[in-house]
Amino acid sequence: MISYFLKRVLQAIPTFLLVSVFAFGVIRLLPGDPVLLMLGERGGSPELVAEMRAQLGLDQPLPVQYFKFLKGSLQGNFGESIVSNRPVTEEFFGRFPATAELGVLALLFAVLVGIPLGIVAAMMRGKIWDRVLMGVSLFGYSMPIFWWGLLMILLFSVHLGWTPVSGRISPMYDVEPWSGFLLIDVWVRDLGGEGFFNALKYLILPSFVLGTVPMAAIARMTRSSLLEVLKEDYVRTAQAKGLGPFQVVVRHALSNAMIPIVTVAGLMLGTILTGAVLTESIFSWPGIGKWLVSSVIARDYPVIQGGILLISGFVISINILVDTLYLYLNPKMREAQQ
């Protein structure tokens, strides 16, 4: 398993280098002078333009520029944001926990609701509940989540007034970050139950919205994978022993049906990151997604370049980890590898 892991890491290096060439190219593929584009309406004196060009390293030959860029990137130095003048890395990691907290909760919701729904549908195959549940999950799967978010705000925040419209926690609470996960930090900072429920109230609607598409995908996968397994002989044996349908499914069938479900859950990383961009924009959630959207609009190229590298590095690493874990969970694959 370790050799598989190392092999995957080695294979990822050329991909990452190509991504870095792409990120490097972003600023140089621009039609027109990137410095003037970035300064935009803010304008600038010739000295400022020259200084910025030097700061971005645009006054040197291309290969030199690239190696400087690559070296900087590997050391975690992606330059400074043009908008805030703060290092891109600092801005990224300052916002990352907000996105992670939202994403983790959304995935948790997707798994905890999606798998039981899929089990129920599979056990009632062809009956009315199966049809209703699969109909609902097809809706969920096709949902434009930015619209879904607006509808939820319209219902729960505007009409019912149950949840706040935007932000992470009431401005009443001044939580100094410790882990960056507010649900944890309120305990660390002694704001206890009250602060926890306040933060949860802000978190619940965005994570439900973000979790909707993965939840539907997981429910569909659980149903079809379980139906596949329920045809097997050992399931018939379990039934013949006189076990009830619940025991057959949960104790015997589910463990084998889990493999494709885990795969789908792993594939949901991209869905969640894409969804986070939209969800964060709707709920003014101060995470990576909203930051990147505003950086694209402001043409803050150092942020875009750094964002590409950090996010693709994150996605590649998670994929390697999930695949290795998968190998660990699935003995058949493990033998095939050896």
Added chain:
Amino acid sequence: MKGVWVLIFFAVLALLAPLLTAYSPDQVFSSHALQPPFFMSGGNFTHWLGTDDLGRDLWSRIVFGARVSMGLGFLIVAVSLVIGGMLGLLAGYFGGWVDRMVLRFVDVVMSLPSLLLAMVVVAILGPGLLNAVWAVTVVSLPGYIRILRAAVMGEKSKDYVKATESFGASHFYILSRSIGPNCLAPLIVQATLGFSDAVLNMAALGFLGLGAQPPTPEWGAMLSDSRAYMESAWWLVTLPGLSLLLVVLTFNLVGDGLRDRLDPKLRGL
């Protein structure tokens, strides 16, 4: 097949848009701004679905929005089908370094989540409808490449291909006459499901302000504008989104149905 009728309905809306609407989607009736749909008090049949904040007819904007979304959806699918299909065909058939290069490209594209990559492409090209089309096309390529590559690799070693090779057929002949037609089924399914992805991604870029620019009647951009009137004009929030959901839903439904018919092995996945 389920869903085909809804699809035909939206296709008719898109094709016959000028005949089905009394006003242009950009025409402003400022004295009728934010008029509700006909069944609410204050509503009437001159603007039966109501009007937006500038007094533009919502029905006209939704119908012309169908034209934008579906037209661009077809464009994106067509372009990615040709480029992605070609790359997948070549990678699967020739293998070796061609395959490795194509797969590297796929790896790079897939290392960024689709909407994020589309945003980066927009950041290079600048916001706008046509640039967003390119962005969404780039993002959708891996799907077509992978499907066709796998299909070609499956067919390549079969006897009928060997037979064709044995009488000296050219690569072009083999690809276009024997392997190609046998790989169409998965490609058709991919194109149908890819259509809903394309429509969704375009709308998402429009919503973020990176795709369609005002006054283009695009569903995503319309939803983004509606946010300021969430409390006073629910019809601006609900109706464009509902149209979007229906289009995406029916394409997914039709895609699932096609997959079941064309490839029974994948049924229910």
